[in-house]
Amino acid sequence: MKIGVIGGGAWGTALAQVAARGGAPVTLWARESEVVGAINDAHENTRFLAGVALSQSIRATSALADLADCDALLVVVPAQHVRAVLTETPVGKTPLVLCAKGIEAGTRLLVGEVARALHPAAPIAVLSGPTFAHEVAAGLPTAVTLACADPAIGATLADRLAGPNFRPYASDDVIGAEIGGAVKNVLAIACGVVEGAGLGQNARAALIARGFAEMTRFGVARGAQIETLSGLSGLGDLVLTCSSTASRNFSLGLGLGQGKRAADLLSDRLTVAEGAFTAPVLREAAAEAGVDMPVVEAVCALLDGAEVQAVIGALLARPLTRE
Numbered sequence: 008m009k010i011g012v013i014g015g016g017a018w019g020t021a022l023a024q025v026a027a028r029g030g031a032p033v034t035l036w037a038r039e040s041e042v043v044g045a046i047n048d049a050h051e052n053t054r055f056l057a058g059v060a061l062s063q064s065i066r067a068t069s070a071l072a073d074l075a076d077c078d079a080l081l082v083v084v085p086a087q088h089v090r091a092v093l094t095e096t097p098v099g100k101t102p103l104v105l106c107a108k109g110i111e112a113g114t115r116l117l118v119g120e121v122a123r124a125l126h127p128a129a130p131i132a133v134l135s136g137p138t139f140a141h142e143v144a145a146g147l148p149t150a151v152t153l154a155c156a157d158p159a160i161g162a163t164l165a166d167r168l169a170g171p172n173f174r175p176y177a178s179d180d181v182i183g184a185e186i187g188g189a190v191k192n193v194l195a196i197a198c199g200v201v202e203g204a205g206l207g208q209n210a211r212a213a214l215i216a217r218g219f220a221e222m223t224r225f226g227v228a229r230g231a232q233i234e235t236l237s238g239l240s241g242l243g244d245l246v247l248t249c250s251s252t253a254s255r256n257f258s259l260g261l262g263l264g265q266g267k268r269a270a271d272l273l274s275d276r277l278t279v280a281e282g283a284f285t286a287p288v289l290r291e292a293a294a295e296a297g298v299d300m301p302v303v304e305a306v307c308a309l310l311d312g313a314e315v316q317a318v319i320g321a322l323l324a325r326p327l328t329r330e
């Protein structure tokens with residue numbers, strides 16, 4: 008089974024490395040010509056995943072047409088670019104595995120829904136979970152949710168990607184797997200704020216638990232299964248990204264909590280902090296679904312430039328309620 012990877016950022020490169028285990032051929036499409044050159048010439052993605060010696064069986068390309076002979080395509084460009092890139096990709100009936108975490112601005116569609124609308128004949132799967140790219144690329148033990156409505160296709164993909172230190176767990180809940188990854192990025196920003204503002208470990212734990220309640224309310228309203236939200240792609244990823252400065256979303260929140268301006272923190276980023284794009288779309292989607300998401304609203308306010316203490320004060324001043 009020949010795997011194609013669309014997206015040469017840190018995560019696309021790490022997943023290409025996973026798929027290339029044992030010398031299996033992998034084609035990796037990258038947008039930047041210097042990334043394509045560095046991978047083909049030096050077997051390293053010096054821009055997005057420096058220091059990792061990549062398998063020689065990964066061949067990088069700047070031409071989406073080169074993915075035409077692949078048996079499955081992993082889609083790993085940031086969520087806001089999935090539509091543009093998939094529009095240009097030869098897909099047909101090839102299974103698409105969505106690995107980006109976010110909701111499309113404007114349409115409020117999850118990336119799997121974008122893919123399904125563009126390529127209705129392609130089976131859709133979602134790979135999501137607690138997966139820092141640098142750890143996966145280093146071969147450290149990692150488990151993910153691999154969700155696909157068709158169990159046979161899901162099992163084939165899981166078998167192809169699994170390795171001694173990379174364990175996909177099967178699910179048929181594509182929506183649930185997507186919602187966990189999209190929402191946790193916004194909550195990770197909130198946890199970074201707590202750290203940056205020096206609010207303590209109690210506050211962070213409370214935020215993880217109350218944030219998870221928001222994720223669950225929203226997920227259930229959109230048809231997700233609670234078991235998925237409390238699994239690897241939901242709670243698992245929430246715990247990871249709410250606890251570590253290795254998370255770009257947590258780091259963004261850390262800066263906000265220290266009083267830096269969102270515009271300044273975002274302006275010179277080379278890498279993506281998806282939560283900053285997802286937050287306003289999630290706020291709209293939650294309002295549309297009639298779901299209360301106060302932590303998400305607080306993150307939106309901070310991204311819009313509100314003052315940290317005022318936002319935290321307003322969160323804590325909400326009327327007392329039942330858990």
Ligand SMILES: NC(=O)C1=CN([C@@H]2O[C@H](COP(=O)(O)OP(=O)(O)OC[C@H]3O[C@@H](n4cnc5c(N)ncnc54)[C@H](O)[C@@H]3O)[C@@H](O)[C@H]2O)C=CC1
Pocket residue numbers: 014015016017018019020037038039055083084085086088092106107108109138139140141277278279281
């Ligand atoms: N880095 C990680 O540890 C993980 C990332 N993800 C998700 O994977 C997705 C990709 O993130 P990373 O690989 O980390 O990216 P990255 O932050 O390492 O690199 C940025 C990526 O964005 C791409 N890009 C920028 N502008 C673009 C455009 N106009 N059109 C298409 N692509 C464009 C760049 O080519 C590059 O591939 C995100 O949704 C992220 O949430 C998921 C799990 C782990």
Ligand SMILES: O=C(CO)COP(=O)(O)O
Pocket residue numbers: 108136137138139140192195244247248253254255256257279280281
């Ligand atoms: O999704 C991730 C880990 O599962 C990566 O998190 P960040 O995008 O916040 O770095």
